[in-house]
Amino acid sequence: MELGRDFIRALKQIEADKGLPLEVIISSIEAALVSAYKKYKGTNSNAEIELDSENGIIKIYEMMEVVDTVRNPAYEISLEEARSLGYDVDPGDIIKIEVSPRDFGRIAAQTARQVIMQRLKDAERQVIYNDFSAKIGEIVIGEPFKDEEGQVLIRIGSKVDAILPREERIPTETYRPGQRMKFYVLDVRKTSRGPRIVLSRSHPGLLKNLLEIEVPEIKEGVIEIKSIAREAGVRSKIAVTTLDPNVDPVGACIGARGSRIKAISDELAGERIDVIIWSSDPMTYIKNALSPAKVVKVEPRLDEDKAVNVYVRPDQLSLAIGKGGQNVRLAAKLTGWKIDIHVMEPDRLPTLQDLFEDIVKGELPKEWEIKE
Incomplete structure (x- = not known):
């Protein structure tokens, strides 16, 4: 059966449009035609179909087992008939017999069309999956195009859609359609609807x-x-x-x-x-991590593993902790150590105010005590 060179040109156009290798398209069509042939025959025959990608000729073969006595004509051929066809075989051998069923070309075209399109779609999805699986941990450029139930849909290139879940967004960021942005490829999974590509901005x-x-x-x-x-x-x-x-x-x-x-x-x-x-020295590393705050001293805590007390001057306290505890929280996350911030009062001589407070409290220096 011949489909012709126009058919082959159409296949090559599919190759260009879909970005699929020609051999993938050919194998998809062959599998579709096998399915169509079995439906045409009305039996689950063991068929094999070859499509010549140069001239568009389709050859259909039925795989038959050589037996002495035929019990299932759909799968078996007698030794006598096989030898009459020119095969040098013995019982138990499998032979390929080329067949040319009447009207199969029309039936195949009608039956296989949807199967072929589905095979091509599956192959295209596989190409996308393979491509993006290799990009996990890398950056891709995409454009938001729809906000759907808390997740933003991102278009990558001309035909690949990905999702940006709510938890992977930057909280302070808005996503406008057509805005080109960089995204981190977080995960790629196979689903019945095609690859699920998950992106992240956080x-x-x-x-x-x-x-x-x-x-x-x-x-x-x-x-x-x-x-x-x-x-x-x-x-x-x-x-x-x-x-x-x-x-x-x-x-x-x-x-x-x-x-x-x-x-x-x-x-x-x-x-x-x-x-x-x-720094390879944890104490120095922690001190650096609290930058821009100036740290006076870092001491490991003996009662807890990977925990330190950090001492800063009073004027550096708010800087060391950061707004909402952000600076110390990030420093702890960066170093892997638990960090407790303490204020270290500067050394100074007692002032008159200090002495007055001691008198009020009844805490006089020994030399000031009244002796009877």
């Missing part, structure tokens, strides 16, 4: 990837990101280090006049980003 991985884009030294491995703590859209802390004594890792991340870090902040709805030096 994941620390988005910040890490943006740093790699903006700071060549990170991409080249000169600077290493050790840890990231993030409260999306509000504030983040990043710990960096380098083995190159000639490189200032903090300065390189911030950029000239803050240009590099500002570009990242602008992409993340104005998120404030603190870059600090990582």
Whole structure:
């Protein structure tokens, strides 16, 4: 049976439009035609169909078992008939017999059309799944186009849709249709309706990837990101280090006049980003992590594992804690240590006010005591 070269040109057009390899399309059509042939025959025959992608010729074969006595003509052929057809076989062998059923071309076209389209759709979905599975942990660019029950639908390219769940949004951010944005590929799963691609704007991985884009030294491995703590859209802390004594890792991340870090902040709805030096010494690391607050002393707590008391001057207390406890919370998340902030009063000589308060309390110096 011949479909012709026009059919092959149509297949190649599908290949171009759908972005599917021609061999995937051919195998999908062959499987569809097998299904159509079985329906045409009215039996679950063991058929095999080959489609020549050069000239559009379809060959249909029935797989038959050679037997001495035929009991099921749909699957079996007698030894005598097989040998009369020119096959050198013995009982138990399987042979392929080419058949040319009357009117199958018309029936196949009617029956297989939907099956072919579904196979192509499945193959296209598989290509999308494979493509985005390889992109988990990377950045993609997309445009919001619909807010649906708390999750924003994102269009990536011309035909791939993904979702941005409420919990993966930046809380201070709005998503306008047509607005081009960067997203972190969080997860890709197969479903009956196609790949479910989940994106994020709040994941620390988005910040890490943006740093790699903006700071060549990170991409080249000169600077290493050790840890990231993030409260999306509000504030983040990043710990960096380098083995190159000639490189200032903090300065390189911030950029000239803050240009590099500002570009990242602008992409993340104005998120404030603190870059600090990582240290292998936990006490120094914790002290750095509380920047911009100036820490006087860090002491490990003996009664609790991975916990410290941090002492600051009174004027540094609010800075160390941060608005709503944000600074100390991010520092704890960044370092993996529990941090308790304490005020350290500066050493000073007693004032007249102190002496007066002691007198009122009855706490006089010994040399002032009245002896009888």
